[in-house]
Amino acid sequence: MIDVRQVTKIHVRGQTQVYALREVSCQIPAGSFSFILGPSGSGKSTLLYLMGCLDEPTSGDILVNGKSLKAMSIPEKDAYRRHDVGFIFQSFNLLANLDAVDNVLVPYLARGATARQRQEAIELLQRVGLQDRLDHRPSQLSGGEQQRVAIARALLKKPKLILADEPTGELDTTNSAQILELLRECCREAQTTVVVVTHEQEHVRDTDYIVRIRDGKLGVPSPVV
Numbered sequence: 001m002i003d004v005r006q007v008t009k010i011h012v013r014g015q016t017q018v019y020a021l022r023e024v025s026c027q028i029p030a031g032s033f034s035f036i037l038g039p040s041g042s043g044k045s046t047l048l049y050l051m052g053c054l055d056e057p058t059s060g061d062i063l064v065n066g067k068s069l070k071a072m073s074i075p076e077k078d079a080y081r082r083h084d085v086g087f088i089f090q091s092f093n094l095l096a097n098l099d100a101v102d103n104v105l106v107p108y109l110a111r112g113a114t115a116r117q118r119q120e121a122i123e124l125l126q127r128v129g130l131q132d133r134l135d136h137r138p139s140q141l142s143g144g145e146q147q148r149v150a151i152a153r154a155l156l157k158k159p160k161l162i163l164a165d166e167p168t169g170e171l172d173t174t175n176s177a178q179i180l181e182l183l184r185e186c187c188r189e190a191q192t193t194v195v196v197v198t199h200e201q202e203h204v205r206d207t208d209y210i211v212r213i214r215d216g217k218l219g220v221p222s223p224v225v
């Protein structure tokens, strides 16, 4: 599903150039639960953002379901980010003055969310176990609960692909396990491809697909069991 071909990414910081990825090639199978695993600074986030079209490679290309991200027009890239990809970040990225339901609806609030979208948002919050927190604001929610809101927000658009950057990075062990289980459920039930960036090997299970990365270069991936 995601075919990364010879991708190099150089970040330019003032006079210095940082090679974040060096000729990386890998494939993430459709419908898989995959990890991008590597130490801090190895290029994991860079690779994930390139897959989500939040950034562009310096060279190389990424094909998603056979479609080249490089060849997409600006409106096509926009539609891909908006409709196909659900992003989840370490820091939850919720808006402080909105309750849980509105935070799920954020992508639609500007144009006015429909009653149906609002109902779906409530159902998704129920599904992630937050039925008693619908009118809570982020400050009234634990870290694990905030990440559940972020997951519900990502699920509202029924994405084909979920990209999660260290989604358990700010959570304790129990909450981390619950959030990963929730993401695994999304993968199983809706055949959504889920790619999770982490530096913690302990999250990985035998059936997961792993892309190992170190110093911007790939290690040997494991096959799907």
Ligand SMILES: Nc1ncnc2c1ncn2[C@@H]1O[C@H](COP(=O)(O)OP(=O)(O)O)[C@@H](O)[C@H]1O
Pocket: 011, 012, 013, 018, 019, 020, 038, 039, 040, 041, 042, 043, 044, 045, 046, 047
């Ligand atoms: N916007 C940026 N500008 C300059 N350097 C960057 C930028 N983003 C990442 N880098 C550098 O690229 C390398 C890989 O970063 P990153 O992809 O964030 O790694 P990881 O997510 O594995 O910690 C690091 O050396 C980092 O400092």
Ligand SMILES: [Mg+2]
Pocket: 044, 045, 046, 165
């Ligand atoms: Mg990172």
